[in-house]
Amino acid sequence: MDTIAAYLNNMFASLPRTEQTYNLKQDLLANMEEKYHELKKEGKSENEAVGIVISEFGNIDELVEELGLPGGVEDTLLPLLAPEDTWSYTAAKKRAGFMVGIGVVLCMIGPALLIVLVTLAEYGFLRGVLSEDAAGMIGVSILLVLIALAVGMFIYSGSSMERFKYLEKGFNLPCFLRTELEQRRRAYTPTYTLSLTLGICLCVVSPVLVIIWAAVSEDTTGYGAAIMLLLIALAVFLFIYYGTIKESFSFLLKEGEYIELPPEKKEEKRIMGSIAAIVWPLATCIFLISGFVFQRWDINWIVFPVTGILLGIFGSVYNLVKAR
Amino acid sequence: MISSDVIRGYNDTLILYMLLDGESYGYEISKNIRKLSDEKYVMKETTLYSAFSRLEKNGYIDSFFLDETFGKRRTYYRITPQGLAYYREKCAEWKVTQEVVNKFIKEL
Numbered sequence: 001m002d003t004i005a006a007y008l009n010n011m012f013a014s015l016p017r018t019e020q021t022y023n024l025k026q027d028l029l030a031n032m033e034e035k036y037h038e039l040k041k042e043g044k045s046e047n048e049a050v051g052i053v054i055s056e057f058g059n060i061d062e063l064v065e066e067l068g069l070p071g072g073v074e075d076t077l078l079p080l081l082a083p084e085d086t087w088s089y090t091a092a093k094k095r096a097g098f099m100v101g102i103g104v105v106l107c108m109i110g111p112a113l114l115i116v117l118v119t120l121a122e123y124g125f126l127r128g129v130l131s132e133d134a135a136g137m138i139g140v141s142i143l144l145v146l147i148a149l150a151v152g153m154f155i156y157s158g159s160s161m162e163r164f165k166y167l168e169k170g171f172n173l174p175c176f177l178r179t180e181l182e183q184r185r186r187a188y189t190p191t192y193t194l195s196l197t198l199g200i201c202l203c204v205v206s207p208v209l210v211i212i213w214a215a216v217s218e219d220t221t222g223y224g225a226a227i228m229l230l231l232i233a234l235a236v237f238l239f240i241y242y243g244t245i246k247e248s249f250s251f252l253l254k255e256g257e258y259i260e261l262p263p264e265k266k267e268e269k270r271i272m273g274s275i276a277a278i279v280w281p282l283a284t285c286i287f288l289i290s291g292f293v294f295q296r297w298d299i300n301w302i303v304f305p306v307t308g309i310l311l312g313i314f315g316s317v318y319n320l321v322k323a324r
Numbered sequence: 325m326i327s328s329d330v331i332r333g334y335n336d337t338l339i340l341y342m343l344l345d346g347e348s349y350g351y352e353i354s355k356n357i358r359k360l361s362d363e364k365y366v367m368k369e370t371t372l373y374s375a376f377s378r379l380e381k382n383g384y385i386d387s388f389f390l391d392e393t394f395g396k397r398r399t400y401y402r403i404t405p406q407g408l409a410y411y412r413e414k415c416a417e418w419k420v421t422q423e424v425v426n427k428f429i430k431e432l
Contacts (some may be wrong), residue, residue, distance in 0.1 A: 027399050028369055031351040038355075058368025066374035 003050045004032050011060045013172070015069055024063070032057070080172045081252075086181070089164050090248045097244025099157035101237040103150035108233035110146040111288055112226040114139030118292065119222030136292075173252060185249040195242035202235035207301045214298035225297035232304075268322070272315055283307040326365050334418070335367065335375050336384070340403055340411040343385060347402040350376070376401060384410050 008029055015021050032053050039049035063069075114136070120126040121135035130138075173181075206228040213224025283303045290300040331338075342353045354367050379385045384407030389397050403411070 027350055034351045056366055056368055058370030060370060062370045063374050066377050
């Protein structure tokens with residue numbers, strides 16, 4: 001079955017990626033798969049079925065001509081990826097993912113340290129040594145320094161990917177590299193799944209610590225909140241670092257998110273992305289303010305799951321309205 | 325098996341015939357053509373879809389999406405009144421063609 005999809009992908013590789021060709025390809029794939037399943041049901045072997053389906057595909061030039069597509073031309077214009085480009089891309093992507101991940105962790109360590117410092121000054125051994133205000137000042141200063149460091153890392157990792165910009169315009173992947181990449185990705189999948197599971201577990205478990213801490217000592221719930229932030233930071237690091245590695249495979253193999261999306265899907269992704277970029281920092285602000293001003297570290301973590309759920313609801317509603 | 329060259333001018337007619345009884349989609353049409361021709365003619369995938377494109381451009385058929393189970397979307401085609409008129413024209417044309425060619429056919 002994969003052979004059929006791969007064959008079709010190859011046939012369409014040189015055609016421009018428009019909504020028309022996308023729909024056409026989906027239709028052809030559906031037809032060919034149905035034919036394949038019927039042949040299998042008739043008792044044909046896997047190889048026979050695939051062979052018949054492919055032999056009855058016909059000639060792509062016939063379609064190109066009828067649709068008036070500028071086919072075949074693009075093929076020669078797109079750069080052919082060399083092995084060294086491919087592996088330097090995956091290595092650079094991995095490094096960039098690591099930098100961004102650490103940057104985000106730094107951004108989250110800042111507030112965690114601030115919370116710890118203020119709580120220490122108020123209830124801990126720094127009581128009397130450091131006034132609450134002074135602790136706050138020191139905390140904020142450290143937070144700003146960490147954010148500055150993080151921004152530096154973001155910019156550095158962004159500019160390190162700059163030299164691969166040309167790949168976004170399209171490229172051709174030689175067959176042997178595709179096979180090798182597919183192998184590497186298969187080998188990588190368990191690691192990715194494990195990191196994803198671990199990250200999600202960390203996120204789910206993190207509020208539990210706050211709840212326990214609040215039950216043991218109400219005054220120092222801040223420590224629990226700080227640990228929660230650190231656990232989430234660790235989870236986010238896992239998501240970003242391992243996600244980026246997976247993304248590098250998908251990008252080169254032009255799969256998953258990088259498959260030619262129809263325009264309405266692209267629009268949806270863009271809108272959801274921008275909204276998430278506004279809402280999450282806002283949630284963090286609410287978390288910090290409600291914590292420092294109202295001392296509600298015991299319960300204010302709830303803004304994160306609530307934000308997540310609200311975003312989910314928003315996405316569904318958006319799709320529903322769009323579909324009308 | 326007949327070659328696709330011979331039948332080229334009548335692919336559109338075959339497809340229109342398949343749509344006379346109601347809407348259908350790519351694979352169903354090609355399967356029925358194969359069945360009706362006693363497996364003597366198999367329309368290639370690309371031939372079928374370039375015919376769809378041509379027929380639609382000329383206003384002989386129109387297409388619409390129907391959702392199948394599992395959320396897969398399928399393109400269905402149906403014949404238009406112009407398509408029906410065109411089909412009748414092609415049938416008349418074939419009769420004449422057949423008559424003419426028959427005059428040159430002889431058992432040897």
